C-alpha cells in the first residue's frame with residue numbers, strides 16, 4: 001500500500017455525526033411521545049429554574065417523565081422536575097417542559113436542545129422559554145421579570161452551539177439569521193399585557209446572555225457583561241432559541257431576575273442556587289398569571 005493510502009486509511013476525515021440526532025431519530029422520538037398522549041399542542045413552554053409550578057395550572061394533564069423518552073436527557077438540577085406536561089392552559093393545548101437540560105450538566109448542546117426539535121416535529125410552531133437569571137442591569141431588582149428582546153451567545157464564542165455539525169436542511173438552513181430571534185409582536189403583547197395587569201413597574205425588556213456555567217460569574221465578568229449591554233445573564237435558553245429559530249419556530253422569552261449579580265470586588269454576598277429557587281417561589285404566582293394571560297391572547 002502506498003504511503004498516502006495508508007495515511008488516508010489511518011486518518012478519519014469524516015464529520016463526527018455522533019454529535020447530532022438525525023431527522024429520522026427525532027421523528028421516532030416525536031412519534032413515541034405522540035403515541036402516548038391525546039393532546040396535539042401548537043405551543044410549547046420551557047420552564048426555567050424554580051418556574052415549573054406553571055404546570056400545576058395545566059388541565060387535562062398527560063405527563064411523561066423525560067426518563068421514559070428515548071434520547072431525552074434527564075434533569076439533574078434542583079428546580080427542574082424533568083417531565084413533559086401536556087394539557088390545556090387558558091383553554092389552549094400546550095406542552096410544558098417542567099425542567100430543562102443544561103450544557104453544564106455534561107450534555108452536548110445538541111442533546112440539550114433535542115426536546116426543541118422534537119417539539120417542532122410534534123407540530124409545535126411557537127415556543128415560550130423562561131429562565132432564572134442574574135440581574136446585570138443596575139436598575140433591575142430581584143423579582144423583576146424581563147421580556148427578552150435579544151441575546152448574546154457568549155457560549156457560542158467558545159464554540160458551544162447546537163447548530164454545529166452536519167446540517168440537515170429538513171430541520172433548517174445552514175446559516176440561519178438570528179437578528180429577529182425574539183418575535184416583536186409577542187414582545188409587544190407581553191409588555192402590553194403586563195401593563196394591563198398592573199405589572200408595568202416590574203416587567204422590563206432587555207438582553208439576555210448565556211455562559212455555560214455551572215459557576216456563577218466573577219466580578220470582572222459581570223462588569224464586562226454590563227459594559228457590553230447585557231441586562232441579565234444565565235446558563236440556558238440560548239441553545240434552545242438557536243434551534244427553535246433554525247427550525248422555523250416563533251420564539252418568545254422571559255427571564256425572572258432571581259438575584260443581582262455581584263459587581264463590587266469587596267462585596268461579602270455570593271450568588272447561590274438557593275436564592276434563585278427562593279425568588280422563583282416568591283414570584284411564581286405573578287409569573288404564572290402573566291404567562292396564562294399571554295397564552296390566552298396569543299394566536300397560534
Ligand SMILES: O=P(O)(O)O[C@H]1O[C@H](CO)[C@@H](O)[C@H]1O
Nearest residue numbers: 048049131132235236273276
Ligand atoms: O436557566 P435556568 O434553567 O432557568 O436556571 C438558571 O439558574 C441556575 C443557577 O441558579 C442555572 O441553571 C441557570 O441557568
Ligand SMILES: Nc1nc2[nH]cnc2c(=O)[nH]1
Nearest residue numbers: 132133134233234235276
Ligand atoms: N450565570 C448565571 N445564571 C444565573 N441564574 C440565576 N442567577 C444567575 C446568575 O447570577 N448567573
